[in-house]
Amino acid sequence: MANQESNRDAKTAELDRRLERIHAMGGPERVERQHGQGKLSARERLQCLLDPDSFEEIGAHIESRATELGMDGVRAAADGVVTGCGRIDGRVVYVFAQDFTVLGGSLGEMHAVKIQRIQDLALKSGVPIIGLNDSGGARIQEGVDALNGYGEIFKRNTWASGVIPQITVIMGPSAGGAVYSPALTDLIIMVRGTGQMFITGPEVIKSVTGEAVSQDALGGAETQLKKSGVAHLVADGDDQALGLVRRLLSYLPANNVEEPPTVDIHDPYDRLGKNLARLMPEDSARPYDVKEVIETVVDQGSFFELQSGYADNLVIGLARMGGRPVGIIANQPRVLAGTLDINASDKLARFVRFCDAFNLALVTLVDTPGYLPGTQQEFGGIIRHGAKVLYAYAEAVVPKVTVILRKAYGGAYLAMCSRSVGSDWVLAWPSAEIAVMGPEGAANIIFRESIRQAKDPDEARRLKTKDYRQRFAHPYVAAAHGQVDAVIYPEATRHHVIRALMALYNKRDERPAKRHGNIPL
Ligand code: HXC
Secondary structure, eight states: OHHHHHHHHHHHHHHHHHHHHHHTTTOHHHHHHHHHTTOOOHHHHHHHHSOTTOOEEOOTTOOOOOOTTTTTTOOOGGGGEEEEEEEETTEEEEEEEEOTTTGGGOBOHHHHHHHHHHHHHHHHHTOOEEEEEOOOSBOGGGHHHHHHHHHHHHHHHHHHTTTSOEEEEEOSEEEGGGGHHHHHSSEEEEETTTOEEESSOHHHHHHHHOOOOOHHHHHBHHIIIIISOOOSEEESSHHHHHHHHHHHHTTSOSSTTSOOOOOOOOSOTTOOOHHHHTTSOSSTTSOOOHHHHHHHHSSTTOOEEESTTSSTTEEEEEEEETTEEEEEEEEOTTSGGGOBOHHHHHHHHHHHHHHHHTTOEEEEEEEEOOBOOSHHHHHTTHHHHHHHHHHHHHHOOSOEEEEEEEEEEHHHHHHTTOTTTTOSEEEEOTTOEEESSOHHHHHHHHTHHHHHHSSSHHHHHHHHHHHHHHHHSSSHHHHHTTSSSEEOOGGGHHHHHHHHHHHHTTOOOOOOOOSOOOOOO
16 A cells, blocks of 8 residues: 555656646746746746636647757757647637747747647637747758648648637747748737747848848837738737737637627717717818727727728727627728728728628728829739728628718728628718719819810819719718618717617628639739
């Protein structure tokens, strides 16, 4: 009996020893170095992200099988990545966190297998997966097996796309082809100062093109948020980034067949937005801040903007209306007069598809004079990019409510979720102007001859423009033709939109069966 006891103690002590080594990850010195760079270790990050005591680790004992290039006998704790599941606000999520203190968080064969296992479990269980990336990329010593590991991860990212939310936090380097797993996920959060993403680093760029650029200027958080549009959110420090993940998840369902989580609200459905009555400038060429409309209309404090700083002529974000999460899309008259350009089109189309995949109703606020003119736009493929917007809205089956605030001209009117492209409910403010083009441009074309022959062409143009404006630059022709369902008082917008959303809550919409569509990319 005593023998049995001591045998069990010895076995337990062996487990203790192994776990202690695994939990120490790269050891105190490397953890110290990590802290010195303002970064937490993988385990600390998971503690910060998940509900207390909710983490259940999977694959802690996994080790590399590599023997080449000095790997023989190397015992890399958890093979550089901590994987498992846990809870956020009581809801299950799967997680992986790369640990830079172990072989630079580099991805070898077994490190990749651990991530793949988490991806498989998350998909089968229908719950979100969150990746915390901090890695030197493919583990050089493991060569093609490391590359193979990435390929398997990319494939799973793609299979899971549109089924479960996939969120990535870039908390250290992410270089080379390694950036493509994050890029295949739904949302990327980057930590300012420490998170970096690039396909080829500064040294390669210098040798190939001669350009000199720092790591941060090349692929830091600000660059990827504002210049490339790769990142959706930027955080100051690990804590803040993980807080953003928790906030994001509060708007999202666990998977594509669940409804997003609702919350109790204390903001009345019929709260009037008195400020909206005075918001619209007399002169329709003057800008205003559409974010004021959004903040007033949605549940107080619930607007969570995404990709702020990129294509700011269009605003997107998550919000709640009557306690229920929605996706908000709005032209921003303050930037480029709210025109749609290539970057805004990409931003809009991807967000609409994200919302449609995860059962988030779409609320679109329209004030756009049209597509941004110019050779740069045409040569850059505004036709192809602009088509994505039409495609995304027409494809979406979630409830779609459109509010035309002011300008809705031509192709951009159609693109911004018009009735014909698939809006379920179109509301318009009295200030709405819905026509093929703006009064000035229209008068110049259709009255060209009479203006040219007039004694005073400028005066004739002014009168014709005024006449056109009176006849067409309002919502009542569209309302008379059934393309606008109601012209509403701006201050009552919240009430009307919530009523429409509630009425559409059980909406079911079908599209023809197909393998998948062919969105213009
Ligand atoms: C193996 C790596 C590694 C890697 C870092 N380490 N990256 N080991 N494979 N890819 C190890 C280092 O040898 C070092 O080990 C420890 O991690 C810490 O790295 P340091 O260089 O000391 O850290 P730091 O100075 O902070 O520099 C970080 C870094 C640098 C900028 C990320 O490590 C770096 O340039 N790494 C290589 C990046 C890269 O080119 N990766 C391949 C990308 S291509 P010791 O024991 O000395 O402490 C790719 C292809 C994917 O990933 C393709 C998918 C299709």
